[in-house]
Amino acid sequence: MRFSKKLDDLGTETAFAVSAEARSWSEKGRKVYPFHLGDINMETPEIIRVATNRFMNNGKNGYCSSEGVIELREAIAHDVGSKRSIDYDVENVVIQPGGKPTIWKFLASVIDRGDEVLYPNPGYPIYESQIRYQGGIPIPYGYTEIQNGFAIDIEKLSSSIKPNTIALIYNNYQNPISASSSKEEMESLAELCIENNLWVLSDDAYYEIRYSDDPPLSIANIPGMKERTVILYTFSKRFAMTGWRIGASVGPKEMIRQIARLNINDESCTNHFIQCALAETMLDIDSDANLILSKLKDRRDLCVESLNSISGFSLSRPESTFYLYVNVSEPMKNKGYDDIDKFRIDALRNTGVSFCTRNHFGTPKVGEDEQYIRLAYSGISKIEIQEGLSLFKDWIEN
Numbered sequence: 001m002r003f004s005k006k007l008d009d010l011g012t013e014t015a016f017a018v019s020a021e022a023r024s025w026s027e028k029g030r031k032v033y034p035f036h037l038g039d040i041n042m043e044t045p046e047i048i049r050v051a052t053n054r055f056m057n058n059g060k061n062g063y064c065s066s067e068g069v070i071e072l073r074e075a076i077a078h079d080v081g082s083k084r085s086i087d088y089d090v091e092n093v094v095i096q097p098g099g100k101p102t103i104w105k106f107l108a109s110v111i112d113r114g115d116e117v118l119y120p121n122p123g124y125p126i127y128e129s130q131i132r133y134q135g136g137i138p139i140p141y142g143y144t145e146i147q148n149g150f151a152i153d154i155e156k157l158s159s160s161i162k163p164n165t166i167a168l169i170y171n172n173y174q175n176p177i178s179a180s181s182s183k184e185e186m187e188s189l190a191e192l193c194i195e196n197n198l199w200v201l202s203d204d205a206y207y208e209i210r211y212s213d214d215p216p217l218s219i220a221n222i223p224g225m226k227e228r229t230v231i232l233y234t235f236s237k238r239f240a241m242t243g244w245r246i247g248a249s250v251g252p253k254e255m256i257r258q259i260a261r262l263n264i265n266d267e268s269c270t271n272h273f274i275q276c277a278l279a280e281t282m283l284d285i286d287s288d289a290n291l292i293l294s295k296l297k298d299r300r301d302l303c304v305e306s307l308n309s310i311s312g313f314s315l316s317r318p319e320s321t322f323y324l325y326v327n328v329s330e331p332m333k334n335k336g337y338d339d340i341d342k343f344r345i346d347a348l349r350n351t352g353v354s355f356c357t358r359n360h361f362g363t364p365k366v367g368e369d370e371q372y373i374r375l376a377y378s379g380i381s382k383i384e385i386q387e388g389l390s391l392f393k394d395w396i397e398n
């Protein structure tokens, strides 16, 4: 008996390992302040919960179409399209059990063995894992810290493109660093994709998790991009639905047909009654989503203020996502640490504050000498933020 060698190529989402450590620390009776996982400790809007129960109790308990319930595909085409000034219709949308499945189904649809795929690093770790598992070669691109956040190193990215590069994964409103592209940066990326005939996966998991009044930017609506871009859409973050597992792939019709074939081979269909409930409610719940957003914004402000009060910390206020990517090089040096994971574990044991580090978001590149941690504020109350970061401050400063 043996396991497939292919499994050696599969990575993981190491933030879940940090959760397990935090859980085991709390099972020992210790207080944990959970800044590690991008989960949300708020309720899904009531209108969705009520509609879901109704459809579950009224016959929507059987299989449905592998592409998804038509009314939900229509609603998503309208919502995603109108928020990006793109005309999408039902055939541009295929429903998925969450946002994550779009990553592997997109890659499985485009990769032949040995093809190269550009992906952000630091970035969501599943990109690297899935590119390799699907037989591709992951080629990382990075970010540089600028005055008010981070910018993509476009020159380096451009020099990594080769004849066998087939796709770019792009996560604007980025996890873990919360980077938002300027219009110019996005246009440069689009130009490179068009020139080199690349597919694009636009991971829009945080497209609606934005605190600025400026309209969001989408790479898909730049001329020449709609026909090569697949949008990862998810209900997880916007409506506090991480555990419901529902999202969609939105993109060119011929690509959507391929992804639907993968659906048939994988989950058959996504949960029928949840789809019906969202089809009925999703276009009328912007105010519920705004309530979630305003709580997140309060937490962001509190976290930024508390962290900036700690000696050696200096961070700007990200306009999107619910993550803070914090440079801890100086505090680590002051406390005599050169190993970021030892710093993380000691922080947990001494203060209960649990977070991820740069190492949880892709293999660090040679020459990276600054040290970063990522704090998520989506799953922790304001009182716990205050308490936890005050203990963290005492620990760092003493």
Ligand SMILES: Cc1ncc(COP(=O)(O)O)c(C=O)c1O
Binding pocket: 038, 097, 098, 099, 100, 101, 124, 171, 174, 175, 203, 205, 234, 235, 236, 237, 242, 246, 247
């Ligand atoms: C950048 C990014 N993409 C995709 C996902 C997956 O989303 P979902 O939970 O809807 O599968 C996440 C989840 O944290 C994420 O951060």
